[in-house]
Amino acid sequence: MFGHTFMNQHTAFFDTLADELVDRGYAILHQGVPAELCCQLRSRIQELDDEDFKRAGIGREQDHQINTQIRRDQIRWLSQNNPTENTYLNWMDTLRSALNQRLFMGLFDYEAHFAHYPVGAFYKRHVDAFKGRTNRVLTTVVYLNKDWQKDEGGELILYPETGDTPIECVLPESGTLVCFLSDRFPHEVLTAYRDRYSIAGWYRVNNTLGDQIDPPR
Numbered sequence: 001m002f003g004h005t006f007m008n009q010h011t012a013f014f015d016t017l018a019d020e021l022v023d024r025g026y027a028i029l030h031q032g033v034p035a036e037l038c039c040q041l042r043s044r045i046q047e048l049d050d051e052d053f054k055r056a057g058i059g060r061e062q063d064h065q066i067n068t069q070i071r072r073d074q075i076r077w078l079s080q081n082n083p084t085e086n087t088y089l090n091w092m093d094t095l096r097s098a099l100n101q102r103l104f105m106g107l108f109d110y111e112a113h114f115a116h117y118p119v120g121a122f123y124k125r126h127v128d129a130f131k132g133r134t135n136r137v138l139t140t141v142v143y144l145n146k147d148w149q150k151d152e153g154g155e156l157i158l159y160p161e162t163g164d165t166p167i168e169c170v171l172p173e174s175g176t177l178v179c180f181l182s183d184r185f186p187h188e189v190l191t192a193y194r195d196r197y198s199i200a201g202w203y204r205v206n207n208t209l210g211d212q213i214d215p216p217r
């Protein structure tokens with residue numbers, strides 16, 4: 001689907017992403033996903049019914065009360081069956097091979113869900129994977145919100161492995177791609193004051209450690 005010219009055009013982008021991951025363990029790229037694709041993904045979300053989005057859970061935790069204290073987003077997993085979702089999954093697969101070529105990370109597959117944070121929603125500080133207990137190794141988040149303003153909240157805050165001083169504060173602006181090592185960076189989503197749409201995804205390695213899936217599928 002993505003030919004030679006496409007790859008050449010994007011070589012510099014992949015190089016930057018790989019370099020930043022090596023240097024810092026994370027990367028924030030402001031045009032990480034082509035604008036046209038972001039536009040298609042926004043339309044796709046509009047086609048989906050509110051009912052398609054389900055309350056996100058924490059691990060295998062069934063306790064609704066505890067969940068709502070931690071996260072209030074609603075999610076829907078992406079599927080290859082829809083052409084727009086499939087285009088996104090293909091783009092992320094191109095990125096997967098680009099990273100494997102440069103960093104030998106052995107990224108094996110990718111799973112991703114749309115997330116909707118209604119007004120008032122947040123996701124408290126957490127890590128996406130615990131060392132040695134998961135096969136999720138690299139987190140990606142792509143934002144789909146046009147002209148997001150500072151006073152609309154909903155920032156992603158990244159923390160260092162230890163300590164409470166944030167290292168990054170990211171506005172969920174359309175096209176921005178955030179990528180970080182899943183077991184290294186605690187992070188949180190501050191309360192959103194406007195509907196906030198994103199796609200969160202995880203590259204996984206192929207091992208048998210992964211018995212903890214968060215959120216459950």
Ligand SMILES: O=C(O)CCC(=O)C(=O)O
Nearest residue numbers: 123128141156189198200
């Ligand atoms: O939407 C974001 O900025 C981050 C979401 C997140 O941390 C997650 O879904 O695990």
Ligand SMILES: [Fe+2]
Nearest residue numbers: 126127128187
């Ligand atoms: Fe997360």
